[in-house]
Amino acid sequence: MNSLKVLRRRERMTQxxxxxxxxxxxxxxxxxxxxxxxPNVSMLIRLADYFNVSTDYILGRRIHLLPAEKxxxxxxxxxxxxxxxxxxxxxxxxxxxxxxxxxxxxIEALKE
Numbered sequence: 001m002n003s004l005k006v007l008r009r010r011e012r013m014t015q016x017x018x019x020x021x022x023x024x025x026x027x028x029x030x031x032x033x034x035x036x037x038x039p040n041v042s043m044l045i046r047l048a049d050y051f052n053v054s055t056d057y058i059l060g061r062r063i064h065l066l067p068a069e070k071x072x073x074x075x076x077x078x079x080x081x082x083x084x085x086x087x088x089x090x091x092x093x094x095x096x097x098x099x100x101x102x103x104x105x106x107i108e109a110l111k112e
Contacts, residue, residue, distance in 0.1 A: 003060050005033040007051045010081070022046060 008018050008029075015029040022029070022043065031037040038059075039047060048055045079085040092100060 002033070003053075003057055004029075004047065007053065007058075008033075011051070021050065 008015070015033070016026045019026040019029045024043075028037070032039055038044075044055050044058055048058050051058075076089075079089055092103070095103070
C-alpha cells in the first residue's frame with residue numbers, strides 16, 4: 001500500500017506517529033506500507049477519513065477521471081501542498097462568489 005506511505009510522508013509523519021493516531025504498533029503500519037498485511041475494513045475507513053481520501057485510494061485502486069476532473073484534482077493537490085495552501089482553500093471554501101472575484105483581481109494585480 002504505497003499510497004499510505006505517500007500520504008503519511010505528505011503529512012510529514014513517521015510510521016510511529018501514524019501508529020499512535022490509529023492505535024496500532026509501528027510495525028503494523030510498516031507491514032501495511034510494504035504490503036505484508038492490510039488494515040481491516042474499519043481501520044481502512046479510519047485511515048481514509050484521517051487523510052481525507054477514498055478507501056480505494058488507500059488500497060491503490062486508481063479511479064479513471066475525465067480530463068477536467070483530473071486537472072481539478074491536480075490543482076487541489078498542488079494548492080494543498082503549498083505553504084499556506086490549506087488556509088487559502090478554507091478561506092475560499094467559505095467565500096462568496098464576489099469575495100472570490102475580488103481575491104482573483106487582487107492576486108492578478110500582485111503578479112503585475
